[in-house]
Amino acid sequence: MSLKSYSRQRAIHVMLVYTGGCNGCDIEIVNAVLSPKIDIEQYKVFLTWNPREADVLVVTGPVTYHNKEPLLKIYNDIPDPKLVIAAGSCALMGGVYKNIYGDIPSEEIEGPVENIIPVDAKVPGCAVRPQDILAGLISVLPNLLNSD
């Protein structure tokens, strides 16, 4: 294991990007990382808001038209190696905003996230459970740590 991976292992930084869901997933994820009950920080996973510092990008929401550009920009700003986790049914397939059709179809939704950036792990749920976020993150971490 390289020195880089060795130190990265001890400080995984997660960045949360919100692309127009209902807020439910975001609260649960922030809750998962920060709140004393689940507290991912004890496993040395931290929340950051700076893309240049992040290792893992967690995306929630169906990616609305106006959010596509910022999402791409943030994705490109994250240094390699990077992981992307799509969390919540909105991010996986557009959720209720894409799949339910009344008489007038909704055109704002650009998602799912897969259409825009490559996704490594998918965490289902509406809203996602904090435990699932943790499980999803753990399942793809080897990709990040063994990449160099």
Add this chain to the structure above:
Amino acid sequence: MIEEKIPNPNGELIETEISMGTVHPAALEPYRVRFFVEDEIIQEAEITIGVNHRGVERIMEGLPVEKANALTEKICGICSNSHTWNSVLTAEKGLNIDIPERANYIRVIMGELERLHSHLLYLAHGCEVLGHETFSMRIFYIRETVMDLLHMIGGNRVQYGVSIIGGVRPRCELNEMRIQKVESGLDELEKNIVNFSERFTSDPIVNSRIEGVGYLPPKQARKLAVTGPSLRACGFNYDLRTEMPQYDDFDFNIISLDTCDVKANLLMRVLESFESIKIIRQAIKNLPKGPIADRNWEMFDCDFIKSYIEVPRGICYHSFALEDGRVRGSVIRTPSMANIAAMQYAAIGNHITDGQLCIVQCDPCFTCTDRAFEIIEL
């Protein structure tokens, strides 16, 4: 006392602009705010939303009414139950359905639990923006009790709407075991909130940061049609719950404070939590027996129906017409729409470091508010 803050009276150009967004650490949701600053004092603030527009009303157009009710839950992840409740009330009003007493009680219990969770989230967010991580963590911890109760009754931690047309979902029946759990949960919650508020109000550092900051003059609050706790923190004693027939059986006080600043807003949430606990206790004590849903109703066409209810952030408005059991011309207005103007005004005259705090004081929820769109003439 300041009667009104008038931004930038001379129409001069303010050169320094500090903008945040649309993705910014202090605000979970994407929105853009521009502060115009002179000598580190905010002279003018401008909030732009519209990044989140998903067009829920448009997707609702032509959906069967039951489906549309379920969809309204996804408008907002914080007051999801309130939207379902109001949408179902709208349909019930149009179809003249009387719901069983027990169903109404369960809806009120859920509504108040939701108010608790929303107010606690507000406090946690407020403390985080204040820079006081310990308080924020403590509240997140206290809030878990409410989340567990919501999970137990509604079956999900976030999208737990209980209402269906004619009553509540069968899964949300309150049996003896659940009632006991709610009771013990409330006891624990009350104890924790009392401890927290004692600690919070006696902390000199926190007090020095929140007293007199984000002052919103009452006259202006009235003019901007601010609703909910933000209005009550400006000294107006107005709560729509007093006029809602659903709350007729319950006895509670309306809290109002008149210092109009961030401190009043934070305390408001704490004090209202106690009132909510009081309402839930009454509802559980007097829970009527009987069915929880009335399924004998008929669908017919009706013209536009309007319904207003008090949700954690203020007054929420739903309206639609029914045609062949389908929703037509749905209009939804959420309380944050009115409160955005209040956030902009509250920020004026404060130090730039308190700018974010002034915005957070009005309990912003831009996700649910993002529903207006401009119609351009072709």
